[in-house]
Amino acid sequence: MTTFSFDTIGIVHSCFKEKFAIPRQSGLAPAATAVLELLEPFAKKEAVLELESVSHIWLQFVFHQSIDRAWTARVRPPRLGGNKKMAVFATRSPVRPNPIGLSVVKLDGIDYSDGVKLHLSGIDLLDGTPVLDIKPYLPYVDVVKGAVNDLAASKPEIVPVGFSEQAEGVCKVYEQEKNIKLRDLIIQVLQQDPRPQYQQIDPQRSYGMRLYDLDVRWRYLDLGSCQIEVYEIEQFGS
Numbered sequence: 001m002t003t004f005s006f007d008t009i010g011i012v013h014s015c016f017k018e019k020f021a022i023p024r025q026s027g028l029a030p031a032a033t034a035v036l037e038l039l040e041p042f043a044k045k046e047a048v049l050e051l052e053s054v055s056h057i058w059l060q061f062v063f064h065q066s067i068d069r070a071w072t073a074r075v076r077p078p079r080l081g082g083n084k085k086m087a088v089f090a091t092r093s094p095v096r097p098n099p100i101g102l103s104v105v106k107l108d109g110i111d112y113s114d115g116v117k118l119h120l121s122g123i124d125l126l127d128g129t130p131v132l133d134i135k136p137y138l139p140y141v142d143v144v145k146g147a148v149n150d151l152a153a154s155k156p157e158i159v160p161v162g163f164s165e166q167a168e169g170v171c172k173v174y175e176q177e178k179n180i181k182l183r184d185l186i187i188q189v190l191q192q193d194p195r196p197q198y199q200q201i202d203p204q205r206s207y208g209m210r211l212y213d214l215d216v217r218w219r220y221l222d223l224g225s226c227q228i229e230v231y232e233i234e235q236f237g238s
């Protein structure tokens with residue numbers, strides 16, 4: 001077996017501070033932002049300059065928080081409720097023989113004021129993710145007409161998301177003072193229903209995720225169909 005070694009070309013500074021609730025694919029939460037900071041010796045304007053004409057890029061990255069998990073030939077995709085096993089190579093599971101991920105993300109701009117920083121959105125990447133390569137999205141080949149995947153034929157169903165007064169208030173402050181579209185981000189993330197699908201809806205149970213420096217807490221309302229209420233948003237650790 002041949003072994004290769006690659007350099008990390010950059011690190012992702014993401015709004016997602018923990019794995020739980022990160023969208024299962026890029027593009028599902030357009031308000032999810034990150035900065036990809038290129039590392040030396042790759043932090044060169046000449047290495048990215050023409051990317052300014054490109055709206056979307058492919059990122060190849062390391063699932064650095066799954067690296068210690070041994071791969072298995074059959075995995076349980078969360079999308080299938082965690083009950084059904086599938087061939088690892090038929091899934092996008094982070095636990096695979098080489099824990100390398102592939103995401104297409106929006107390139108919102110490049111900042112050269114302090115090193116080289118790519119502003120991204122629509123990401124599905126954890127804070128601290130090491131990036132191995134960047135490639136431009138090529139619509140004339142990357143959009144494949146007539147492509148079929150019967151294993152994941154459509155986007156998952158959307159769950160309605162509501163906010164308490166306290167949570168609405170925090171979202172407003174973040175929008176006005178920090179220019180962060182927190183409300184949109186929370187809706188886009190939670191409407192995918194990040195709860196492990198084998199868990200029954202329990203209105204007593206509280207769930208949480210870390211976004212930016214915030215602890216976002218929600219519960220499920222069982223009103224005939226599943227609904228989510230974001231009941232509290234606090235500074236992380238307060």
Ligand code: SAM
Nearest residue numbers: 022023063064065066092101102103125126129
């Ligand atoms: N779009 C990529 C792909 O297809 O290779 C990633 C898909 S993977 C199913 C997305 C999940 O990977 C996220 O929901 C998050 O839980 C997890 N994830 C994201 N960044 C990670 C990292 N650096 N280490 C481990 N897991 C990560």
